[in-house]
Amino acid sequence: MGLNNGISELIRDFGSEKIGLEMHQLMTELFPLCRSITGDGVRQSLQIISQHLPLKIQEVPTGTQVFDWEIPYEWNIRDAYVKNSSGEKVIDFQESNLHVVNYSIPVHKTITLAELKDHLFSLPEHPDWIPYQKSYFSNTWGFCLQHRKLQALKDEKYEVFIDASLEPGNLTYGEYYLEGEMEDEILISCHCCHPSLCNDNLSGMVLTAFLGKYLSSIPLRYSYRLLFIPSTIGSVTWMALNKTQLSKIRHGLVAACVGDPGHPTYKKSRNGRAEIDRAVEHILKHSGEPFSVDDFSPFGYDERQFSSPGINLPIGSLTRTSYGRFPEYHTSADNLEFVRPLYLADSLKKYLAVFDVLENNKYFFNCQPYGEPRLGKRGLTGAFGGGKDAQSIEKALLWVLNFSDGENNLLDIAERAELPFSTVKEAASALIKVGLLREQQSKSILHI
Numbered sequence: 456m457g458l459n460n461g462i463s464e465l466i467r468d469f470g471s472e473k474i475g476l477e478m479h480q481l482m483t484e485l486f487p488l489c490r491s492i493t494g495d496g497v498r499q500s501l502q503i504i505s506q507h508l509p510l511k512i513q514e515v516p517t518g519t520q521v522f523d524w525e526i527p528y529e530w531n532i533r534d535a536y537v538k539n540s541s542g543e544k545v546i547d548f549q550e551s552n553l554h555v556v557n558y559s560i561p562v563h564k565t566i567t568l569a570e571l572k573d574h575l576f577s578l579p580e581h582p583d584w585i586p587y588q589k590s591y592f593s594n595t596w597g598f599c600l601q602h603r604k605l606q607a608l609k610d611e612k613y614e615v616f617i618d619a620s621l622e623p624g625n626l627t628y629g630e631y632y633l634e635g636e637m638e639d640e641i642l643i644s645c646h647c648c649h650p651s652l653c654n655d656n657l658s659g660m661v662l663t664a665f666l667g668k669y670l671s672s673i674p675l676r677y678s679y680r681l682l683f684i685p686s687t688i689g690s691v692t693w694m695a696l697n698k699t700q701l702s703k704i705r706h707g708l709v710a711a712c713v714g715d716p717g718h719p720t721y722k723k724s725r726n727g728r729a730e731i732d733r734a735v736e737h738i739l740k741h742s743g744e745p746f747s748v749d750d751f752s753p754f755g756y757d758e759r760q761f762s763s764p765g766i767n768l769p770i771g772s773l774t775r776t777s778y779g780r781f782p783e784y785h786t787s788a789d790n791l792e793f794v795r796p797l798y799l800a801d802s803l804k805k806y807l808a809v810f811d812v813l814e815n816n817k818y819f820f821n822c823q824p825y826g827e828p829r830l831g832k833r834g835l836t837g838a839f840g841g842g843k844d845a846q847s848i849e850k851a852l853l854w855v856l857n858f859s860d861g862e863n864n865l866l867d868i869a870e871r872a873e874l875p876f877s878t879v880k881e882a883a884s885a886l887i888k889v890g891l892l893r894e895q896q897s898k899s900i901l902h903i
């Protein structure tokens with residue numbers, strides 16, 4: 456099987472600017488749709504993603520029991536507004552789908568300002584932003600608006616109208632399975648339930664779609680499973696319906712908030728020292744850029760479902776600024792200007808670099824373990840040019856030879872040598888080529 460250079464070649468030829476713009480373009484197409492945990496907004500979004508990646512779209516009927524939860528009624532919205540007594544729309548869903556509390560029940564009545572205010576949400580600290588609010592499972596309705604507009608509302612009668620339906624239907628999610636050499640899987644999951652919000656989480660959907668597109672272009676050792684699911688109820692549903700598949704998942708990442716200008720943040724898996732944790736930390740450490748690492752906590756995105764004690768999968772979350780830590784979070788300011796092509800592309804590249812580690816993190820044996828083998832006679836001295844990288848690869852040759860005793864995989868060696876995984880991998884490739892290194896197949900597969 457040897458080493459897989461498919462991902463490293465993708466990274467080497469990575470045209471950040473072009474890829475970033477393509478990712479942003481897909482986000483722009485998805486932005487106007489009113490997504491929620493169920494409904495046509497999710498279906499339309501998955502259809503758009505299907506043009507880039509052949510998704511299998513699943514429908515799970517209302518009332519289906521999934522662990523401790525039940526698939527709710529499906530929510531769809533066509534229009535909504537609040538009109539003042541002159542008939543002017545003071546709040547209009549057509550201007551922004553954030554104006555309606557997501558999952559609002561239908562309503563049509565005329566009420567006083569005081570009654571209306573019980574159903575209005577705004578952000579006094581950011582008077583020009585519209586907050587994002589949701590009312591899943593609570594049978595209520597509401598509108599969100601700029602605080603400046605709320606303050607300008609006069610004491611008069613208002614017509615409130617929400618043309619929505621909440622009735623038996625389905626929960627919809629998308630899945631893409633990419634078959635590798637092994638049945639062992641890497642899971643990438645993103646949530647597809649937020650309306651016009653970019654970093655949280657159109658950025659995750661777009662990154663996941665592009666990962667699928669790029670990974671499907673190269674041979675892979677692992678199989679990959681990509682999930683586009685509504686948060687919480689979606690991951691619970693997927694796990695409940697795929698219980699027998701869960702044991703195949705070896706590593707995973709939850710993709711969210713990957714397009715803002717902040718530095719990368721990695722939230723570790725519940726275990727904290729899983730291979731995915733070490734791979735991500737290694738890539739971030741050797742990126743030369745600032746980054747943060749957080750321990751696991753039972754808050755955040757769907758990593759908390761995948762890490763519930765009965766499931767306990769080695770799944771972390773690689774974001775830029777994590778949820779709730781940027782002021783634009785869950786507001787209309789999390790928009791197409793806030794998320795930039797450059798950062799989307801950078802996040803995609805980092806995800807690919809992590810998968811390059813996982814694809815190639817194998818155990819090897821030194822075939823000449825009695826003293827140092829002679830590298831010169833095998834053409835390995837001065838074979839990598841004269842630069843700094845060449846010196847690192849030459850150092851890596853000795854690290855790989857010394858620690859390829861069947862007990863250390865390439866990531867162990869890279870960490871111990873404090874060298875980038877890519878350098879250690881290049882050294883290992885060169886040693887394989889001259890017959891000084893051979894793979895310990897059984898151990899590489901079992902991930903001991």
Ligand code: ZN
Binds near residue numbers: 649
């Ligand atoms: Zn959110």
